[in-house]
Amino acid sequence: MGIPISQMWTVSTYVLKQKFIKRNKHYPLVLMLEPLFRCNLSCAGCGKIQYPGHILKRQLSVDECVQAVEECGAPIVSIPGGEPLLHPDMPKIVEELVKRRKYIYLCTNAILLEKKIEEYKPSKYLTFSIHMDGLEEEHDEAVCRDGIYKKAIAGIKVALDKGFRVTTNTTLFLGAKPDRTRMFFDEMTKLGVEGMMLSPGYSYSKAPDQESFLQRKETYKLFREIFHSPNKSWKFNHSPLFLEFLAGHRHYECTPWGNPTYNIFGWQKPCYLLQKGYTKTFKELIDETNWDEYGQKSNNPECANCMVHSGHEATTVDHTFGTLGGFLGTVRATFLGPKIPKPESQKIPSVSGGK
Amino acid sequence: MEVKQGYSVAKDDTEFSNSLDKIVDYRGDSTVFMQDGSTVEGYIFDVVAETLHIYPIEGDKKEIPLTEVSKIEVTGKDTAEGKSWEAWVAKKKKEKEQQQNEE
Numbered sequence: 001m002g003i004p005i006s007q008m009w010t011v012s013t014y015v016l017k018q019k020f021i022k023r024n025k026h027y028p029l030v031l032m033l034e035p036l037f038r039c040n041l042s043c044a045g046c047g048k049i050q051y052p053g054h055i056l057k058r059q060l061s062v063d064e065c066v067q068a069v070e071e072c073g074a075p076i077v078s079i080p081g082g083e084p085l086l087h088p089d090m091p092k093i094v095e096e097l098v099k100r101r102k103y104i105y106l107c108t109n110a111i112l113l114e115k116k117i118e119e120y121k122p123s124k125y126l127t128f129s130i131h132m133d134g135l136e137e138e139h140d141e142a143v144c145r146d147g148i149y150k151k152a153i154a155g156i157k158v159a160l161d162k163g164f165r166v167t168t169n170t171t172l173f174l175g176a177k178p179d180r181t182r183m184f185f186d187e188m189t190k191l192g193v194e195g196m197m198l199s200p201g202y203s204y205s206k207a208p209d210q211e212s213f214l215q216r217k218e219t220y221k222l223f224r225e226i227f228h229s230p231n232k233s234w235k236f237n238h239s240p241l242f243l244e245f246l247a248g249h250r251h252y253e254c255t256p257w258g259n260p261t262y263n264i265f266g267w268q269k270p271c272y273l274l275q276k277g278y279t280k281t282f283k284e285l286i287d288e289t290n291w292d293e294y295g296q297k298s299n300n301p302e303c304a305n306c307m308v309h310s311g312h313e314a315t316t317v318d319h320t321f322g323t324l325g326g327f328l329g330t331v332r333a334t335f336l337g338p339k340i341p342k343p344e345s346q347k348i349p350s351v352s353g354g355k
Numbered sequence: 356m357e358v359k360q361g362y363s364v365a366k367d368d369t370e371f372s373n374s375l376d377k378i379v380d381y382r383g384d385s386t387v388f389m390q391d392g393s394t395v396e397g398y399i400f401d402v403v404a405e406t407l408h409i410y411p412i413e414g415d416k417k418e419i420p421l422t423e424v425s426k427i428e429v430t431g432k433d434t435a436e437g438k439s440w441e442a443w444v445a446k447k448k449k450e451k452e453q454q455q456n457e458e
């Protein structure tokens with residue numbers, strides 16, 4: 001796996017403390033801090049940037065960011081957006097969070113990375129997480145602008161040269177080509193990124209159950225084709241159990257409180273994708289959200305097809321540290337590789353028995 | 356009932372509560388007409404405990420008790436219109452078909 005030992009240590013001690021000392025069921029693992037919604041791209045299907053102009057001009061201040069991070073307490077802070085490098089105080093926000101020893105994933109499309117990189121200092125706490133949706137053709141198509149892939153590659157090279165931690169983050173929609181995705185992994189590996197992050201795209205369908213089921217099945221098939229006989233040098237910035245989940249070797253329910261979202265509206269209920277209202281404090285978010293209304297088991301149609309990273313990776317981490325089976329499964333998958341059913345397999349993990 | 360630019364609903368309308376949910380989901384500005392004759396124009400992003408949460412076009416977040424509201428009108432354009440992933444896939448498909456027909 002591509003995650004450094006010090007970060008794994010921080011996360012594991014944090015989770016053990018939450019689970020076994022504080023007995024906290026709804027603990028956060030990764031704060032999704034959205035300091036602004038404006039972006040210098042307009043990617044298809046991105047639901048984050050469609051707001052009136054006066055909303056796009058607003059941003060969280062340094063103090064508001066720091067306060068949210070302290071209030072939440074998660075050891076990892078992911079900063080998506082919008083495009084965070086457009087925030088004039090982003091270097092200061094990063095500096096404050098590094099001081100607080102938070103592991104930061106600054107999610108950027110890298111258009112401004114070469115220009116702004118001198119404003120940041122390399123640190124084990126700071127990772128540039130570069131949005132890459134595939135090879136040049138696929139990426140430029142997904143971001144609806146030519147030339148962005150090349151810019152992102154240039155940004156990755158500069159950041160690596162300067163000694164920064166760099167990962168990629170990729171959203172795969174149904175219809176993605178497994179062989180092209182494998183070639184993309186080879187390219188990113190050759191560049192020397194620390195790890196790659198993956199998430200299936202989120203599609204909310206009001207379709208009847210049968211169709212939802214089919215979509216999940218297609219997601220499994222896609223990831224089985226991508227991961228079967230993998231290149232041994234690929235590194236993913238994920239729990240190996242999450243990769244087994246994507247490929248349908250096991251099922252996990254969503255734990256949306258694991259990745260709480262904070263932005264200019266407040267603490268977003270219940271997750272990074274859905275907007276079911278906002279609370280003023282993190283405590284209110286945790287105490288007032290009816291968590292039983294979300295996740296596949298809830299039969300909420302908005303959750304039926306969802307397998308996104310921000311809803312499910314925290315579940316895999318909880319499983320790893322909460323049960324002997326999860327721990328042994330993680331150790332096994334770390335050393336021997338995740339268990340990926342064959343592409344032609346019809347296996348569907350049982351909703352109750354996956355863990 | 357479809358909530359789009361130009362749609363308005365009075366506080367005493369039986370549809371008010373349903374419409375309000377849709378106005379909160381709408382990705383554009385609305386104008387709130389108050390009982391005292393004043394107006395507030397901005398982006399309504401939540402309703403909690405009978406209180407509207409709005410970002411006015413100028414200035415900081417505001418909370419407006421529904422008891423002070425007489426009517427809400429959707430006045431801004433829907434910034435999300437035609438921007439879904441599905442719309443984009445359909446557009447690309449059409450472009451490719453057009454390209455193939457031209458070749």
Ligand code: SF4
Pocket residue numbers: 254255256270271272273274294295296302303306307308310311312
């Ligand atoms: S399943 Fe997906 S949409 Fe539903 S709460 Fe979890 S992350 Fe959000």
